[in-house]
Amino acid sequence: MKxxxxxxxxxxxxxxxxxxxxxxxxxLILWGRNSQMLEAIASDLRVRGAGKxxxxxxxxxxxxxxxxxxxxxxxxxxxxxxxxxxxGVLGDPRKAEVDQAEMLHLLNSNFVSHASLLxxxxxxxxxxxxxxxxxxxxVAGDRGKQSNYVYGSAKAGMTCFLDGMRNRxxxxxxxxVNLKLxxxxxxxxxxxxxxxxxxxxxxxxxxIARAIEDQKxxxxxxxxxxxxxxxxxxxxxxxxKRLRL
Amino acid sequence: MRDNQSWGQYPLATxxxxxxxxxxxxxxxxVSASLLPRGLGRSYGDSCLNDHGVLLSSTxxxxxxxxxxxxxxxxxxxxxxxxxxxxxxxxxxxxxxVTPGTKFITVxxxxxxxxxxxxxxxxxxxxxxxxxxxILRSSGERLICSRNENSDLFYATIGGLGLTxxxxxxxxxxxxxxxxxxxQEQIQFHSLSEFFEIAAESETGYEYTVAWVDxxxxxxxxxxxxxxxxxxxxxxxxxxxxxxxxSLKNIPVYFPEITLNKFSIRAFNELYFRKNITPRKKNLVHxxxxxYPLDAIHNWNRIYGKRGFLxxxxxVPYKNDSGAAVQKIIQLLNKSQMGSFLAVLKTFGNVPSxxxxxxxxxxxxxxxxxxxxxxxxYQVLEECDAIVRSAGGAVYPAKDARMSKESFSAxxxxxxxxxxxxxxxxxxxxxxxVR
Ligand SMILES: Cc1cc2nc3c(=O)[nH]c(=O)nc-3n(C[C@H](O)[C@H](O)[C@H](O)COP(=O)(O)OP(=O)(O)OC[C@H]3O[C@@H](n4cnc5c(N)ncnc54)[C@H](O)[C@@H]3O)c2cc1C
Numbered sequence: 001m002k003x004x005x006x007x008x009x010x011x012x013x014x015x016x017x018x019x020x021x022x023x024x025x026x027x028l029i030l031w032g033r034n035s036q037m038l039e040a041i042a043s044d045l046r047v048r049g050a051g052k053x054x055x056x057x058x059x060x061x062x063x064x065x066x067x068x069x070x071x072x073x074x075x076x077x078x079x080x081x082x083x084x085x086x087x088g089v090l091g092d093p094r095k096a097e098v099d100q101a102e103m104l105h106l107l108n109s110n111f112v113s114h115a116s117l118l119x120x121x122x123x124x125x126x127x128x129x130x131x132x133x134x135x136x137x138x139v140a141g142d143r144g145k146q147s148n149y150v151y152g153s154a155k156a157g158m159t160c161f162l163d164g165m166r167n168r169x170x171x172x173x174x175x176x177v178n179l180k181l182x183x184x185x186x187x188x189x190x191x192x193x194x195x196x197x198x199x200x201x202x203x204x205x206x207x208i209a210r211a212i213e214d215q216k217x218x219x220x221x222x223x224x225x226x227x228x229x230x231x232x233x234x235x236x237x238x239x240x241k242r243l244r245l
Numbered sequence: 246m247r248d249n250q251s252w253g254q255y256p257l258a259t260x261x262x263x264x265x266x267x268x269x270x271x272x273x274x275x276v277s278a279s280l281l282p283r284g285l286g287r288s289y290g291d292s293c294l295n296d297h298g299v300l301l302s303s304t305x306x307x308x309x310x311x312x313x314x315x316x317x318x319x320x321x322x323x324x325x326x327x328x329x330x331x332x333x334x335x336x337x338x339x340x341x342x343v344t345p346g347t348k349f350i351t352v353x354x355x356x357x358x359x360x361x362x363x364x365x366x367x368x369x370x371x372x373x374x375x376x377x378x379x380i381l382r383s384s385g386e387r388l389i390c391s392r393n394e395n396s397d398l399f400y401a402t403i404g405g406l407g408l409t410x411x412x413x414x415x416x417x418x419x420x421x422x423x424x425x426x427x428x429q430e431q432i433q434f435h436s437l438s439e440f441f442e443i444a445a446e447s448e449t450g451y452e453y454t455v456a457w458v459d460x461x462x463x464x465x466x467x468x469x470x471x472x473x474x475x476x477x478x479x480x481x482x483x484x485x486x487x488x489x490x491x492s493l494k495n496i497p498v499y500f501p502e503i504t505l506n507k508f509s510i511r512a513f514n515e516l517y518f519r520k521n522i523t524p525r526k527k528n529l530v531h532x533x534x535x536x537y538p539l540d541a542i543h544n545w546n547r548i549y550g551k552r553g554f555l556x557x558x559x560x561v562p563y564k565n566d567s568g569a570a571v572q573k574i575i576q577l578l579n580k581s582q583m584g585s586f587l588a589v590l591k592t593f594g595n596v597p598s599x600x601x602x603x604x605x606x607x608x609x610x611x612x613x614x615x616x617x618x619x620x621x622x623y624q625v626l627e628e629c630d631a632i633v634r635s636a637g638g639a640v641y642p643a644k645d646a647r648m649s650k651e652s653f654s655a656x657x658x659x660x661x662x663x664x665x666x667x668x669x670x671x672x673x674x675x676x677x678x679v680r
Contacts, residue, residue, distance in 0.1 A: 012267070012305065036270050040308055047309035047321075048333065187267050187305060194248070 008087025012186035016205020022050035110154035253289035255553030267305025284351030290646030323353030342374035359404035366594030372403035383670035401666035404600030561638035570636035
């Protein structure tokens with residue numbers, strides 16, 4: 001039985017990954033903002049077979065709380081085997097182009113909050129000499145494009161941060177997984193026109209658990225995004241800048 | 246892409262907005278358009294469609310709330326699918342109390358159509374096994390309904406076609422099983438009266454009964470295969486193992502319309518009848534192919550081509566006239582050369598339905614599939630409706646795309662008193678058509 005900490009536990013994808021862990025009878029710690037939803041998810045995971053489920057409801061953008069909450073988790077649970085950081089927002093990309101508050105909101109909710117959490121979580125894991133930290137990032141971070149570059153740059157920052165941290169922690173027993181997701185059909189993307197490229201939350205959720213199990217460095221989910229992004233990244237900038245993507 | 250249509254792909258709805266409803270504590274969206282709950286869209290006609298309206302999709306409401314391993318009482322959100330429940334329950338020795346011919350439906354959809362299965366003669370409908378649920382109305386009101394609490398709304402919602410409000414969660418009983426295998430027996434029959442004999446003899450002693458019938462053979466009477474079974478006693482191996490289908494086949498495109506014609510339908514039925522070489526065959530089968538033979542092929546509805554297809558399911562009493570109405574309808578369809586690819590015949594037992602608008606009642610029910618032949622077919626089905634009307638039967642709204650207002654009122658005279666329970670903001674394409 002492993003102890004799994006899910007940060008941003010009410011996200012549709014995180015719920016699917018949590019189900020995989022619950023069915024395998026692991027213990028879960030759910031951290032998110034909406035306490036009512038966290039309790040609903042906790043009940044679901046208990047029915048599915050989770051050994052024990054506890055919840056922490058606190059706004060993840062409240063950076064000043066991170067240190068204490070992370071300390072509390074390790075105090076209460078002794079150790080944590082896997083941390084999945086799953087929160088994030090798509091925001092309003094048009095607004096973020098011109099509105100400083102929206103732009104900062106996107107950067108904070110997709111990068112700053114994650115970096116802050118990892119700053120406190122990594123030393124805990126290093127101290128226990130093992131564990132996996134997995135973070136949900138996005139293919140949008142592979143190349144900036146006009147439709148969502150603020151969100152994309154937060155994710156690009158995330159990738160750089162994770163690569164660096166993985167490199168630093170090599171040899172400590174702590175591993176870092178960067179999960180680059182393509183668009184997934186969830187409430188977060190409800191206003192987006194669906195295409196066959198949209199992933200399904202249960203498959204993507206299960207793919208995350210598998211990537212963690214396999215100790216991957218970087219995975220694309222669904223897998224075909226690796227090839228799509230390879231093509232997109234190989235377009236010369238002189239051409240790329242003219243495209244409407 | 247044909248998103249958010251019905252399983253029969255006919256009629257096609259236009260201008261629908263999908264609203265994913267994934268937080269059961271939140272309120273319904275504030276919009277001026279009409280609302281209709283939507284599960285997995287396994288209804289055939291237009292009862293799960295809402296032209297120019299909003300579909301409140303429940304598939305994100307897929308959380309369990311509580312499960313009592315000792316009593317088999319399961320409480321879950323309304324968008325949990327039967328497929329998921331089987332994955333949870335079967336390994337723990339429990340099974341769905343009532344299940345339709347597909348596991349890709351939601352608990353909410355099972356209540357709204359008060360679905361029936363192969364065990365109707367023993368277990369009644371799905372509604373009989375439901376103890377409580379919560380209804381969220383457009384006014385923001387939340388009502389817990391049971392046989393004791395808000396009981397009028399409870400009985401109106403069971404079989405209430407999604408019109409009485411949005412079901413957020415449901416509590417119901419599962420059935421204990423000893424294994425995930427079925428002791429099955431298949432018996433050939435060569436006439437309707439023979440079918441009734443076997444059905445009567447199987448009513449006690451067999452939990453699950455159904456018959457596949459060949460309505461297109463050139464013989465005078467119908468012929469078919471009666472299938473009956475019970476969950477098997479524990480086997481030494483494989484106990485409670487959830488069966489994984491080795492290959493889930495997918496129909497990726499719509500078949501051209503000529504695939505299913507008079508000849509291929511007749512050939513298929515001939516082959517199906519002959520697959521049982523002996524008149525009686527006993528074997529042990531896993532519950533999966535026993536209950537859900539069609540689920541092995543994803544999107545099988547596409548074999549009917551882009552014009553879609555229609556199901557026609559009716560129930561008529563048969564005890565006094567030995568099924569004269571069924572006989573008449575089969576003859577009528579045969580004469581008009583409207584071949585049905587798949588026909589399923591079953592007797593409903595005398596467990597009275599509890600839902601105000603529930604379809605099942607004591608009698609015999611026949612379900613038929615038709616490629617969408619157009620006007621000619623609608624004409625013939627109209628004539629079938631007349632036969633069902635005069636026999637005092639009913640047609641199943643979950644599978645209907647065309648019945649007239651007059652037929653609907655005749656089949657469901659209680660519809661007037663049902664109307665008072667409809668949420669003022671709720672409606673469906675079906676309801677606007679038959680009202
Ligand atoms: C292959 C196949 C075999 C079938 N066999 C049978 C059978 O043997 N017996 C039988 O009875 N039926 C059978 N059916 C029909 C099917 O069981 C019903 O149509 C069922 O209601 C579909 O459930 P759904 O979740 O797909 O709901 P949908 O089709 O999406 O919706 C059905 C109705 O439920 C309402 N609804 C859905 N969710 C909610 C909610 N949360 N609150 C309130 N209302 C809600 C909708 O408004 C609509 O009126 C079969 C269908 C198929 C495709």
